[in-house]
Amino acid sequence: MIRSLLVLLGLVSVNLQGGEAITPNQYKVMLGRFLFHDKILSGNKNISCATCHHALLATGDALSLSVGEGGCGLGPSRSMTCGQKIHERVPRNSPPLFNLGDEEYTVMFADGRVEGSNGSFRSPANGLLPDGLDSALAVQALFPVTSGTEMAGQPGENPQADFAVDNDFVGIWDHVIQKVIAYDEYQRLFFSAYGLRSRYDITIVHLANAIAAFEAEAFKATESPYDRYVMGDYGAMTNNQITGKNLFYGKAQCYVCHSGKFQTNHRFYALAMPQIGPGKGDGIDAMEDFGRERVTKSINDRYRFRVPSLRNVALTGPWTHAGAYNTLKGVIDHHLQPRACLENWSLQNAILPWDESFNDDFITHSNFTVRDNMTARVSWSRVALTAMEIDRLIDFLHALTDPNSLNLRHQIPNRVPSGLPVFD
Numbered sequence: 001m002i003r004s005l006l007v008l009l010g011l012v013s014v015n016l017q018g019g020e021a022i023t024p025n026q027y028k029v030m031l032g033r034f035l036f037h038d039k040i041l042s043g044n045k046n047i048s049c050a051t052c053h054h055a056l057l058a059t060g061d062a063l064s065l066s067v068g069e070g071g072c073g074l075g076p077s078r079s080m081t082c083g084q085k086i087h088e089r090v091p092r093n094s095p096p097l098f099n100l101g102d103e104e105y106t107v108m109f110a111d112g113r114v115e116g117s118n119g120s121f122r123s124p125a126n127g128l129l130p131d132g133l134d135s136a137l138a139v140q141a142l143f144p145v146t147s148g149t150e151m152a153g154q155p156g157e158n159p160q161a162d163f164a165v166d167n168d169f170v171g172i173w174d175h176v177i178q179k180v181i182a183y184d185e186y187q188r189l190f191f192s193a194y195g196l197r198s199r200y201d202i203t204i205v206h207l208a209n210a211i212a213a214f215e216a217e218a219f220k221a222t223e224s225p226y227d228r229y230v231m232g233d234y235g236a237m238t239n240n241q242i243t244g245k246n247l248f249y250g251k252a253q254c255y256v257c258h259s260g261k262f263q264t265n266h267r268f269y270a271l272a273m274p275q276i277g278p279g280k281g282d283g284i285d286a287m288e289d290f291g292r293e294r295v296t297k298s299i300n301d302r303y304r305f306r307v308p309s310l311r312n313v314a315l316t317g318p319w320t321h322a323g324a325y326n327t328l329k330g331v332i333d334h335h336l337q338p339r340a341c342l343e344n345w346s347l348q349n350a351i352l353p354w355d356e357s358f359n360d361d362f363i364t365h366s367n368f369t370v371r372d373n374m375t376a377r378v379s380w381s382r383v384a385l386t387a388m389e390i391d392r393l394i395d396f397l398h399a400l401t402d403p404n405s406l407n408l409r410h411q412i413p414n415r416v417p418s419g420l421p422v423f424d
Helices: 002-009 024-037 136-140 148-152 159-165 169-180 184-194 204-218 225-230 239-248 328-336 338-344 356-362 368-376 387-398
Strands: 114-117 120-122
Touching: 024 184, 024 204, 114 136, 136 204, 148 159, 159 169, 169 204, 184 204, 225 239, 239 387, 328 338, 328 387, 338 368
Parallel strands: none
Antiparallel strands: 114 120
8 A cells, every 4th residue: 555655656766676665754755745634633633734735726725814723625715614613713824835845944934933953943832842853844843733723623622722722732742643643554654754663652753754854845846947047047037037037136126135045035024014814912902913023022023024935936825924915016016115005905905715703804904003003114125116127027936936836736645544534
């Protein structure tokens, strides 16, 4: 069974004797692929990592704000009214996963609450992280299962949710791994991936490292027309894209923040991007999102959010930390005129599953004081561009799309070891 699946995935190599040679890392990636798509990780067994980071939706969910635990369906058709009650709203946009396995990525989440490398990490677990985590990406994989909004569920619904109420991270992680290794197939995969001999040796660290290994393998995106151009294939980009590149790294000054191999310096800036949704419990009406300040506790970091990578950016809308814009032009316009765009922003710019009970999604944006506070902290000097120059910038952003990322359906398994449904 495992060998045939590996052949299907292209994870089997042929040795000189004509036999199949399967490496531990290939087992690790396969294990992570199953875990990423398996709802067994959630408290109520109704949501997986892939629900909000789906291969068919450019590792996102095509919504401004995700519909997390309690919803049903996928993508823009995901429903909040399917016989289960949505108790909490996800307050931020589901970020894309492209290239997060690269060693450059030492900061995770829009507010950077997971950060570090080489076994030394800062996280919301406040010193409770287990040893042996491979990367910041592996650390990140530990936290959706601890969130009642995302995967754990509500108190009284399941033990995972009960642990989450008390921020008992260790209790949650132990509960999750015990659920997973109750399945013999998962045990065998852990044994093969890590050289373990007993189910009692399997820990949440092995699970997190496997998910990170899968994400790093499946969502690498480094073969765009821009990459080929940089390597000397000057015909890989169109004239319009080259013009856009020159603007990006010149007059438009995009490179100031969107620098480096993946067009991000991984720092945090305030751009007064519209705040929609329930927020993070900050500020006026407890519906604001203070961003980086939530981590550093410094008011100087209020409304600052991490600079996103622009790789595959043309595929990954809606954009911004709250998914406030559904067009790249809208995002660029906002960079050029933050105050005017914030004042003129409307619901038509977002993609939200609408429900009358969530009219308060726009309370924060409708508050003049909040908008004024946000624009007062903008950390970006305005640049004037013509409509044609904006079009050329968008052309260049399309040149950052890796064609291998256009069809990722082969990353989705037909089944998972728990037997839970993959496709609903």
